[in-house]
Amino acid sequence: MSMRVGLGFDVHRLVEGRPCILGGVDLGHDRGPLGHSDGDAVLHAVTDAVLSAAGLDDLGTLYSDKDPRWKDANSADLLRDALELVTRKGFRVVNVDVVVATEGPRIAPHRARMRERMSTLLGIEPDAVNVKGKTLEGLGSFAHGAAVVVQAVALLERSARP
Ligand code: MG
Numbered sequence: 629m630s631m632r633v634g635l636g637f638d639v640h641r642l643v644e645g646r647p648c649i650l651g652g653v654d655l656g657h658d659r660g661p662l663g664h665s666d667g668d669a670v671l672h673a674v675t676d677a678v679l680s681a682a683g684l685d686d687l688g689t690l691y692s693d694k695d696p697r698w699k700d701a702n703s704a705d706l707l708r709d710a711l712e713l714v715t716r717k718g719f720r721v722v723n724v725d726v727v728v729a730t731e732g733p734r735i736a737p738h739r740a741r742m743r744e745r746m747s748t749l750l751g752i753e754p755d756a757v758n759v760k761g762k763t764l765e766g767l768g769s770f771a772h773g774a775a776v777v778v779q780a781v782a783l784l785e786r787s788a789r790p
Pocket of ligand 1: 638639640663667668669672
């Protein structure tokens with residue numbers, strides 16, 4: 629059986645007046661990720677990890693922020709579209725692991741909902757989607773709630789010949 633791993637990374641500035649949507653759920657924080665789409669850095673990193681593992685182009689290339697079609701796009705729709713490309717290449721997602729580093733919203737109280745939501749989008753069990761929150765120890769310009777920094781890794785297996 630052929631297994632493939634992919635890595636995703638994303639950073640978004642957190643600003644007032646934006647909903648705080650991360651991992652496909654609203655965290656109800658007073659600042660949210662700035663972006664051309666809804667700015668969901670968690671789903672962006674996960675989507676990039678999945679696309680990368682399948683040997684496809686990255687999120688920025690497939691869903692360019694210069695393209696008006698993706699203005700205010702729901703990142704869940706981008707992930708769904710990416711999964712279709714991945715499936716067409718004959719892969720399926722085995723598991724996804726995510727680290728969310730931020731001093732904006734607290735991640736721990738929302739972990740279960742984020743796992744549930746992403747598992748639904750990915751079509752896998754919640755147990756196969758993990759999310760961990762980290763702080764930035766008050767260091768650098770990402771700290772003090774100024775940004776959300778996300779790393780994601782995805783494991784895919786070849787389910788069928790494309
Ligand atoms: Mg992004």
